[in-house]
Amino acid sequence: MNIGRISAVLAAVSLLWFAHAGQAAASDAPKEHVVKVVSDLDNFRMYFSPKHLEIRPGDTVTWVNEASIDHNVMTYPDGFPAGAEGFESPFLSTAGEIWSHRFTTEGTYEYHCLPHLIMGMHGTVVVGAPSKNSDFHQPSAKEVAAYRDRLLEYFDQEDIEKFSRSSDAGGQGANHAADTAGGDRSSHASSHQ
Numbered sequence: 657m658n659i660g661r662i663s664a665v666l667a668a669v670s671l672l673w674f675a676h677a678g679q680a681a682a683s684d685a686p687k688e689h690v691v692k693v694v695s696d697l698d699n700f701r702m703y704f705s706p707k708h709l710e711i712r713p714g715d716t717v718t719w720v721n722e723a724s725i726d727h728n729v730m731t732y733p734d735g736f737p738a739g740a741e742g743f744e745s746p747f748l749s750t751a752g753e754i755w756s757h758r759f760t761t762e763g764t765y766e767y768h769c770l771p772h773l774i775m776g777m778h779g780t781v782v783v784g785a786p787s788k789n790s791d792f793h794q795p796s797a798k799e800v801a802a803y804r805d806r807l808l809e810y811f812d813q814e815d816i817e818k819f820s821r822s823s824d825a826g827g828q829g830a831n832h833a834a835d836t837a838g839g840d841r842s843s844h845a846s847s848h849q
């Protein structure tokens with residue numbers, strides 16, 4: 657081995673060492689995480705991937721729509737920690753369209769895509785320590801009513817009743833079913849089937 661090669665090897669070793677030291681420092685820096693918004697039309701599936709993310713306060717999550725199909729990202733009315741804010745993206749309607757949210761408050765965030773809620777299109781982001789049951793936001797009657805109105809933009813009252821009956825053996829959905837309809841299926845409905 658000549659002197660030139662030895663110094664090249666030494667240079668490479670010291671570069672690796674610096675890269676490693678740099679990584680250790682960077683692990684404390686805020687990170688960006690990507691969630692794919694997947695439309696698997698062949699199998700009638702719409703889903704977020706990964707479905708579950710564990711991040712640190714200050715990190716950002718970016719959702720990337722993989723197809724030119726409308727999806728959104730929004731927390732359930734009781735799906736975020738008390739003291740934190742829920743979130744709602746605009747509709748991502750083209751392939752490659754993205755939406756980002758930076759999480760500052762610790763806890764568990766449960767979100768879904770509103771028009772594909774019934775297909776089980778939902779996900780979770782845990783920021784730092786997960787929330788205990790008693791730590792979740794308690795939605796006001798006004799917030800619950802606003803969410804109900806949002807659902808009625810995409811589904812018939814009848815669809816929602818069927819869904820709540822089949823997903824809740826306890827029959828809690830039947831109580832909601834007794835309420836009168838507040839809205840009609842909007843013009844959006846056909847494009848979100």
Ligand SMILES: [Cu+2]
Pocket residue numbers: 702726727728769770771772777
């Ligand atoms: Cu969707």
